[in-house]
Amino acid sequence: MRALTVETGRNGSVRTTEVPEPDVETGDLLVEGLALGVCGTDKEIARGEYGSAPPGREPLVLGHESLGRVRHAPDGCGFSPGDLVVGVVRRPDPVPCGACARGEFDMCRNGRYTERGIKDLDGYGSELWRVEPDYAVALDPALEQVGVLMEPTTIVAKAWEQVERVGARAWFEPRRVLVTGAGPIELLAAMLGVQRGLDVHVLDRVTEGPKPGLVTDLGATYHHDPADEVAARLEPDVVIEATGAGQVVFDTMAHTAAYGVMCLTGVSTAGRHLSVDAGGVNRELVLENDVVLGSVNANLRHYRQAADALAKADRDWLGRLITRRVPLSRAAEAFTSDSGDVKVVITIDNGNG
Incomplete structure (x- = not known):
């Protein structure tokens, strides 16, 4: 499958490349990627200023502002095929610190947290991705065109x-x-x-x-x-x-x-x-x-607050925030700036872009 990758620490290495499909034996949700937001953090990683791949390998699959549709869900997990979802970015540290142990991993005290697409974990910038049900949040189906704004919200x-x-x-x-x-x-x-x-x-x-x-x-x-x-x-x-x-x-x-x-x-x-x-x-x-x-990052409570806020918002107004959409096949274009940009989004076009 195709994914948006970068060799961490190396400027100009963002590519759309072939990577293995996610392991079907993990028991996690299998999600078809729909869209990926690009922010300043992604651009810093693309310039080699920040970011780390999973231990022992490169490249890193980029992308923390996700939007996808569930393709397969384990029985009893609370999700069903067809659900619109986003994946949470941060995972608590394995020690854990007192904050992480209480679900406040956005307030991690020892810095041993990991982050999808940023720090030690692959991101959501691929045609298919896996996410633990406990770190997925459902969105109103009517938000398909703008749900990629969930993480910044x-x-x-x-x-x-x-x-x-x-x-x-x-x-x-x-x-x-x-x-x-x-x-x-x-x-x-x-x-x-x-x-x-x-x-x-x-x-x-x-x-x-x-x-x-x-x-x-x-x-x-x-x-x-x-x-x-x-x-x-x-x-x-x-x-x-x-x-x-x-x-x-x-x-x-x-x-x-x-x-x-x-x-x-x-x-x-x-x-x-x-x-x-x-x-x-x-x-x-x-x-x-x-x-x-x-204030930085967010925990599960904030994802649910954001989902509620987006559901109440004017969808036409939200749609106007996304001023440029770039297919995965031309993803490098999303990392260049345009004077009219507000939010640039990569569409995960599943081979049709």
């Missing part, structure tokens, strides 16, 4: 959960939200904010292309002024930050409302230096009871 479902848990330490009725960036993660974060009935604002640099219209049609407000100016005007109660841009992070952090909660989901590039008024930042955080927290 889990990231922001967790971010919102973390914000609300932090806020619950005292009275918390947020009204205004600022989402920094307008990529797929950020737009999905904004969608979850709108679903919560909040006044949502999205900040990005671009003024052309699909992003401003996607924000407006969501019922949110789009901004493209400098981050410090926008944040100072809005004084948001909640900030979801996904750009990883250090200047945006600190400019926004300085202008939240009292008792503001800022959740960082973007990973910054190391080695970039800023001049920051550390004393001023400390003063604001302490005197206003503000919180800045980081």
Whole structure:
């Protein structure tokens, strides 16, 4: 069968190649791949900056943003042939740490977790793949065209959960939200904010292309002024930050409302230096009871939250997030950037692409 593979640590090695079909004796679900989302992590792996293949072999089958249809399901597993499913990315460490032992593997303490298509496990970028029933999540069949957005939605479902848990330490009725960036993660974060009935604002640099219209049609407000100016005007109660841009992070952090909660989901590039008024930042955080927290990955609870959020969303709007679809036979094209891209998806065309 065909799969999207990469030799980890080697730039430019992404290929569509033939690999063995998955072992039929595992007892897992056998899933026909339908689509695969491409994100920044995949591009880092493709550039050789990150990622590790299963121990003792190369290449790595790429792909952690999955969507597939069950072809075979063991008796009594809770799934049936024809079910639309996604596979969970992370697996708990084998020790396990206290968090992994309690199902909170997104909070692993010792770093021994594994991740499909990223760290020590093959991903979902193949015509057929296997997944344990306990790490598969069913989707509404009506989401077939957009269900590949499930995994990025889990990231922001967790971010919102973390914000609300932090806020619950005292009275918390947020009204205004600022989402920094307008990529797929950020737009999905904004969608979850709108679903919560909040006044949502999205900040990005671009003024052309699909992003401003996607924000407006969501019922949110789009901004493209400098981050410090926008944040100072809005004084948001909640900030979801996904750009990883250090200047945006600190400019926004300085202008939240009292008792503001800022959740960082973007990973910054190391080695970039800023001049920051550390004393001023400390003063604001302490005197206003503000919180800045980081959030990464997701556990099974967040996958279920994401499935519910997608089921409630406008499917036409979700479809507009996917601005380019590339067949598996030309998958390398998905790793090049286009100015009009929001989300690029590889279709697992099963030999017809």
